[in-house]
Amino acid sequence: MAAVMRSSSTRKSWRPRFAPPDPQPSQxxxxxxxxxxxxxxxxxxxxxxxxxxxxxxxxxxxxxxxxxxxxxxxxxxxxxxxxxxxxTWQRPTWPLGMQGNSRRFTFTVHDPFDLMDKEAEDRHVKARMPPTPEEEAMKVLELSGSITFDMLKARYKELVKRHHPDANNGDKQAEERFKRINHAYNTLRASMAAG
Incomplete structure (x- = not known):
């Protein structure tokens, strides 16, 4: 004999029953x-x-x-x-930075990118800008500040004597340095002649 399963529709809910709203609310x-x-x-x-x-x-x-x-x-x-x-939505207020008469607030801002610091911003702008050819030439000749043509010529002669390939037994690094010194000297001399 086969057993037959039947569903039970007599299941009770634990939820309370709510009365339906009045059809006509009292006015x-x-x-x-x-x-x-x-x-x-x-x-x-x-x-x-x-x-x-x-x-x-x-x-x-x-x-x-x-x-x-x-x-x-x-x-x-x-x-x-x-x-x-x-x-102020009818709330008590006091001057900025003070609460009552005794407490003072100091506000610090975490600024890892120096967005609020003008001097740091100027440094970052200079760091991001590529140097001009004249600035590169000054760095190669190890010069700084304002210079005259006589100062440039004296520094050039000093560096040429020190880094000339003949004075360094044909060293390739000295030869490359010598080329960079000549190029820097010509760049600054042309800049001074034009200015």
């Missing part, structure tokens, strides 16, 4: 005297009781809102003070 009566309409719109009762409301129909809430003035009964100084308090 408020408009607070305007003599108005028979339902009230769907609220309006604050007074400046010092903003969470207490009148309930009006659409026509009467429009009428109430057009006539209501939050600043009614306040002088110019009081209005200015209220406006200033509203700019």
């Amino acid at each position: 408020r009566q408009c607070d305007h005297p003599g108005c028979p309409h339902g009230a769907e719109y609220r309006a604050p009762q007074a400046r010092d009781r903003l969470n207490d409301y009148y309930w009006f129909c659409l026509d009467h809430v429009r009428e109430y809102n057009s006539a209501w003035n939050y600043y009614a009964g306040m002088g110019p100084e009081e209005i200015e003070a209220e406006t200033r308090r509203d700019t």
